[in-house]
Amino acid sequence: MPFLSPVVAVAAALLIGAGLIVLAGANPVTAYVALFQESLATYFGFGNTLTKMAPLLLAALGVLVALRANQLNIGGEGQIYMGGLGSALVGLYLHGLPAFVHVPLALLGGFVLGAIWGLIPGYLKAVRGVNEVISTLLMNYIALNFVGYLVQGPLIEKGAPSPYTPLISELAKLPVILPNSLAHAGILIALVGAAIVWAILDQTPLGYQIAAVGLNPVAARYAGISVERTIMLVMALAGGLAGLAGAGEVMGLKYRLFEKFSGGYGFDALGIAFLSRGNIAGAVLTSLFFGALRSGANVMQRSAGVPVTVVYAIQGLTVLFIAISLALEARNNKRL
Amino acid sequence: MPYLRLEGITKRFGSFVANDSINLSVATGSIHALLGENGAGKTTLMNILSGLYHPDAGHIYLQEVPVQIASPKAAIELGIGMIHQHFMLVPQLTVTENIILGTGSIWRLNLPAKQQEIAAISQSYGLEVDPSARVGDLPVGAQQRVEILKVLYRKAKLLILDEPTAVLTPKEVDSLFHILHLLAANGHTIILISHKLEEVMSLCDTVTVLRRGQVLATTATQHTNSQKLAQLMVGREVSLQLNKHPRKEGDVVLEVQDLTVRDDRHLTAVRDVSFQLRAGEILGIAGVDGNGQRELADAIAGLRPVTAGKINLCGEDVTHLSPQRCKQLKVGYIPEDRQKMGLVLGFSIAKNLILKAFRRLPFCRHFFLQERAIVDRADRAMQQYDIRASHPQVRVSQLSGGNQQKVVLARELDGDPVLVVAMQPTRGLDVGATESVQQRLLAERERGAAILYISTELEEVMAVSDRIAVMYEGKFVDILEAEGASVERVGLLMGGGKISLRNNRNPVS
Numbered sequence: 142m143p144f145l146s147p148v149v150a151v152a153a154a155l156l157i158g159a160g161l162i163v164l165a166g167a168n169p170v171t172a173y174v175a176l177f178q179e180s181l182a183t184y185f186g187f188g189n190t191l192t193k194m195a196p197l198l199l200a201a202l203g204v205l206v207a208l209r210a211n212q213l214n215i216g217g218e219g220q221i222y223m224g225g226l227g228s229a230l231v232g233l234y235l236h237g238l239p240a241f242v243h244v245p246l247a248l249l250g251g252f253v254l255g256a257i258w259g260l261i262p263g264y265l266k267a268v269r270g271v272n273e274v275i276s277t278l279l280m281n282y283i284a285l286n287f288v289g290y291l292v293q294g295p296l297i298e299k300g301a302p303s304p305y306t307p308l309i310s311e312l313a314k315l316p317v318i319l320p321n322s323l324a325h326a327g328i329l330i331a332l333v334g335a336a337i338v339w340a341i342l343d344q345t346p347l348g349y350q351i352a353a354v355g356l357n358p359v360a361a362r363y364a365g366i367s368v369e370r371t372i373m374l375v376m377a378l379a380g381g382l383a384g385l386a387g388a389g390e391v392m393g394l395k396y397r398l399f400e401k402f403s404g405g406y407g408f409d410a411l412g413i414a415f416l417s418r419g420n421i422a423g424a425v426l427t428s429l430f431f432g433a434l435r436s437g438a439n440v441m442q443r444s445a446g447v448p449v450t451v452v453y454a455i456q457g458l459t460v461l462f463i464a465i466s467l468a469l470e471a472r473n474n475k476r477l
Numbered sequence: 478m479p480y481l482r483l484e485g486i487t488k489r490f491g492s493f494v495a496n497d498s499i500n501l502s503v504a505t506g507s508i509h510a511l512l513g514e515n516g517a518g519k520t521t522l523m524n525i526l527s528g529l530y531h532p533d534a535g536h537i538y539l540q541e542v543p544v545q546i547a548s549p550k551a552a553i554e555l556g557i558g559m560i561h562q563h564f565m566l567v568p569q570l571t572v573t574e575n576i577i578l579g580t581g582s583i584w585r586l587n588l589p590a591k592q593q594e595i596a597a598i599s600q601s602y603g604l605e606v607d608p609s610a611r612v613g614d615l616p617v618g619a620q621q622r623v624e625i626l627k628v629l630y631r632k633a634k635l636l637i638l639d640e641p642t643a644v645l646t647p648k649e650v651d652s653l654f655h656i657l658h659l660l661a662a663n664g665h666t667i668i669l670i671s672h673k674l675e676e677v678m679s680l681c682d683t684v685t686v687l688r689r690g691q692v693l694a695t696t697a698t699q700h701t702n703s704q705k706l707a708q709l710m711v712g713r714e715v716s717l718q719l720n721k722h723p724r725k726e727g728d729v730v731l732e733v734q735d736l737t738v739r740d741d742r743h744l745t746a747v748r749d750v751s752f753q754l755r756a757g758e759i760l761g762i763a764g765v766d767g768n769g770q771r772e773l774a775d776a777i778a779g780l781r782p783v784t785a786g787k788i789n790l791c792g793e794d795v796t797h798l799s800p801q802r803c804k805q806l807k808v809g810y811i812p813e814d815r816q817k818m819g820l821v822l823g824f825s826i827a828k829n830l831i832l833k834a835f836r837r838l839p840f841c842r843h844f845f846l847q848e849r850a851i852v853d854r855a856d857r858a859m860q861q862y863d864i865r866a867s868h869p870q871v872r873v874s875q876l877s878g879g880n881q882q883k884v885v886l887a888r889e890l891d892g893d894p895v896l897v898v899a900m901q902p903t904r905g906l907d908v909g910a911t912e913s914v915q916q917r918l919l920a921e922r923e924r925g926a927a928i929l930y931i932s933t934e935l936e937e938v939m940a941v942s943d944r945i946a947v948m949y950e951g952k953f954v955d956i957l958e959a960e961g962a963s964v965e966r967v968g969l970l971m972g973g974g975k976i977s978l979r980n981n982r983n984p985v986s
Contacts, residue, residue, distance in 0.1 A: 344845050344846055345841075345844055345845055345846060346835050346836045346841045346844075348846075349828070349831075349835050352821075352823075352824070353824070353832060356821045356822070356823040356824065357817070357820070357821040357823070360817070360819060360820055360821050360832070361821070361832075362780065363778075363780065363810065363812050363818045363819065364832040364833045366832075
């Protein structure tokens with residue numbers, strides 16, 4: 142049963158999306174065919190889908206990890222920006238390193254800055270009792286504007302027409318994995334990340350500890366687990382994962398740091414985590430779906446004349462339907 | 478004429494029949510007990526009466542008028558008031574706010590008038606409670622009085638109390654009984670859900686025994702006795718007496734000196750407590766809920782900082798040690814609320830059993846949890862402790878209270894602890910489960926463990942302990958040998974025994 146409701150939710154969202162397409166004066170069948178054919182069945186489009194999927198999956202893992210400890214990490218977007226910044230700094234200012242050192246270092250830079258951006262609200266929650274929903278949400282704006290300030294000022298490329306940094310070192314770039322497409326090694330990092338996160342959460346004492354704290358912090362404390370440390374660790378890990386998403390964007394796609402380079406991956410990640418209901422395999426599938434929607438949207442607009450915004454509506458509707466199905470389930474459980 | 482009559486009430490959950498054509502007749506102005514073990518169907522039946530569940534078959538009559546109880550709101554309108562075992566109060570609100578919640582106009586609050594009204598009710602029934610106090614600050618006993626006030630304020634004529642004495646002192650129980658008699662004399666009808674035989678015998682007029690969803694018997698309490706009821710309830714012979722071997726005292730295991738501990742509000746909860754506890758001995762701590770027992774137990778288990786004084790465990794100073802360290806020193810701690818503090822309800826039996834040992838061999842090897850070892854451990858514990866579930870992977874939230882407590886025991890008594898701190902270990906358990914928990918702890922005593930047994934149930938402390946310390950307002954009022962201590966004396970000390978003590982020790986005040 143746990144896989145049924147996401148499928149139903151997606152189907153219902155696509156159905157209502159079809160209605161919107163009709164309202165926009167197009168044929169929904171043509172539009173959907175264009176969308177999914179482009180994003181899943183063409184070489185370049187599929188590469189594009191994987192490119193979008195990578196940051197979505199990594200940021201969604203960040204949400205999932207935090208959720209296991211019952212922490213709602215709304216700060217993925219900010220953590221992505223800080224991760225992008227971390228990797229860009231390593232990519233810009235370290236020289237003379239071979240690629241097999243420089244690439245991991247730049248990734249680490251992204252992970253660390255993202256982790257710090259997660260750790261701050263984690264510390265505030267664990268030690269000061271500050272609600273992490275609010276603090277992570279607000280940290281997004283700090284990160285967004287901080288990165289904006291840096292690329293407009295201190296880090297801007299000389300003579301650049303819009304705010305961006307110079308290109309990062311050739312040796313800090315992630316390789317393209319499908320030649321003549323945008324798909325870069327970030328998707329591999331995301332998939333390996335998913336496997337590692339699954340292993341940590343399901344197979345290790347740390348995952349057990351995180352789950353115990355998430356399900357009953359009082360009992361965890363009585364059993365001698367440090368709830369505070371667990372929460373800080375989890376939030377740092379969550380921030381680090383989202384930070385890797387930002388690093389992938391910089392190192393694999395844009396090769397430099399742009400202002401507003403993420404464009405909402407961190408928020409879409411919330412929908413993905415929600416839709417996959419804490420299940421990591423589910424998050425992989427869901428981020429593929431969201432990636433496909435994003436990658437096919439432009440083609441749909443060009444070939445079927447349907448505005449891109451319909452795709453965002455479908456994303457939103459999917460999350461909405463999942464919320465409804467969860468609420469219904471909760472009510473049924475209560476009845477029992 | 479019966480006030481309430483049930484005819485063939487049946488309630489199924491899936492294939493499980495929680496109530497199997499229940500017939501029940503409760504006379505107006507009587508106090509009627511529903512007696513049965515956990516899982517016998519008492520709570521389901523009461524949830525039907527309070528409108529939470531709808532019966533699959535059967536009829537309900539109030540004063541011989543057939544009624545449908547569609548919702549809790551309908552139950553209130555019919556004059557049925559439920560006092561739950563787990564209180565339904567908002568801790569952040571005051572007593573008055575809690576009581577008027579959901580009643581009256583939504584536009585006009587008029588708190589002062591309501592406060593007066595509530596004070597009047599509380600006085601007329603001897604339900605002492607400050608209407609302006611914040612409920613979260615009140616001890617459990619007072620919270621229960623708020624629950625009773627709540628239904629009286631709603632003009633309930635039929636009061637249903639689910640295990641009401643679980644949290645009270647003997648004195649408070651007496652006053653509750655007095656209140657209930659007063660209510661009955663005023664024409665209220667009272668149903669008492671209980672598995673405590675003594676209180677059923679002393680308080681109630683009539684008793685109905687339930688087992689496995691069926692009514693076994695309804696009889697006047699005059700025509701039966703505790704032993705007969707226990708047998709009916711459990712379905713086999715039960716010993717109401719604990720068979721205790723004489724104690725074989727060993728070395729001092731725990732030595733507490735002038736211990737002072739603060740509570741969560743930074744008020745002193747434990748004052749200058751000193752005692753010694755030896756191997757093979759059970760020191761019972763009797764006292765009304767909220768007199769510092771929790772803080773004392775937490776401090777000994779390393780969960781709460783010590784303000785002053787010393788704790789020595791097996792000769793080692795453990796005053797400022799973390800719970801992690803205490804765990805290594807083999808202290809077993811059975812916390813008072815197994816669902817909140819003792820167990821992770823969303824975890825399986827197997828996972829709960831390793832809560833204190835999940836980082837160690839054999840459960841963790843080379844950074845990975847060892848599923849096989851964890852399940853093996855659970856299989857063994859389930860056998861050894863008679864935890865009844867189909868599988869170690871069953872979530873503990875699905876177990877009965879008794880089986881949940883056995884999971885806690887299995888975990889805390891693993892590895893032969895030198896010291897066991899047991900806080901209310903039988904709270905909310907039925908006769909059978911209580912017996913098995915107590916036997917288990919007595920077995921630990923035989924093995925040579927030192928046991929600190931904290932309970933608000935006077936009879937329980939007297940039956941289990943070798944010595945009894947009575948705690949009142951954070952102090953040990955006295956430590957008595959259990960043999961020769963009388964219920965009256967300990968009961969008096971629990972209530973403060975203020976007059977005699979104050980006079981002896983502090984004649985000026």
